[in-house]
Amino acid sequence: MIALTSLCAEGTPVLVLEMCRWWLAHNIQPMVVTLNAEPTDLVSEFQQLGIQIHSLNISNYGYRRYGQIILKFYRICHQFQPDALLSMPLGWHTFIAYGARLAGVRRIAAHAGNYPPYWTGTAFQKFRFLIQLGRPVTDILICCSDYVRQGVIKYLGVPESETVTIYNGCPLEQFYQSNSPLQFPSNHVLNIGMVARLEKHKDQPTLIRTAHILKERGMLFKVQLIGEGSRRGEYETLIQQEQVEDCVYLLGMRRDIPKLLSEMDIFIFSAKPDEGLGVALIEAMATGVPIVATAVGACQEVLDQGNLGLLVKPHDSQALANGIIEILSNPKSAKSRAELAQKKVFREFTIENMAKSYASCLGLGV
Known part of the structure; x- marks a missing residue:
């Protein structure tokens, strides 16, 4: 199961689409769960590959949304019993991971695609708290570069053993x-x-x-x-x-x-x-x-x-x-x-x- 914010036709969702093509050719069956219903740019391309898409329509306001994420991911993971879960959003992955773990998902990873914005004051402290809160239920943070990985270790307080670098790929x-x-x-x-x-x-x-x-x-x-x-x-x-x-x-x-x-x-x-x-x-x-x-x-x-x-x-x-x-x-x-x-x-x-x-x-x- 792959969690995405949305299916806009840019950046991370396109990367996930290309990775799914390769996985399907090697007998790995992915499914996609989005936090937001829109935009829907890539819906048809995922569907053409036979990939199930589920949108959870998470509210964008208030602390209530965190409980919604936990509950909705618990329900969908309990229903489909995925072998593993990959969260592309970082920060919100904490609530995704708790829901998935409660449903019995054995392996959970999250994608770190940006250097930690340690210069943003209170907003960064909240972000760091979320990362620490998610550590007990997140097996590994997958960093898209060594630069990001070094920042995750230095500023987010995540041990090196809980991180790995995997470069983004390109459909050459x-x-x-x-x-x-x-x-x-x-x-x-x-x-x-x-x-x-x-x-x-x-x-x-x-x-x-x-x-x-x-x-x-x-x-x-x-x-x-x-x-x-x-x-x-x-x-x-x-x-x-x-x-x-x-x-x-x-x-x-x-x-x-x-x-x-x-x-x-x-x-x-x-x-x-x-x-x-x-x-x-x-x-x-x-x-x-x-x-x-x-x-x-x-x-x-x-x-x-x-x-x-x-x-x-x-x-x-x-x-x-x-x-x-x-x-x-x-x-x-x-x-x-x-x-x-x-x-x-x-x-x-x-x-x-x-x-x-x-x-x-x-x-x-x-």
């Missing part, structure tokens, strides 16, 4: 691999893109401000921001304020990411320190597009301290603009880094590696 067969040399003729309209949820742990505003700088320098370009989220209205306002409506576009949620990546000249991954490991970053690496990313822990780890993509100072639009110009000025170096990044993805970030490792943690034979 879906991505167009570029082997052509980088060419930027003087009249070329540079296609710059970023794929990420429009949420607070990403940093699209810095890229929007970077567009203003590039425009002032007279460059020909367009910036495509791919993804949906709660901050869309805020970003629309910022685009107007920076006067870049003619070159920055919010494309919303898309399911043709491989095609969009293959058309990009430069991929930007502007993230904040709590970034765990962006699936979109791995997808861009698989495509072979040159990358400029912010020098936060997860990006440094994945991009081998800058050997696989340019790393620039976080939350610095001037530094990001300089990184883009660096690629234009040194296309051979950019291509070399992109090729090395591609090789790393095929070696370390496959869906097979991820699915096998998750199955092992959950005690499921493959």
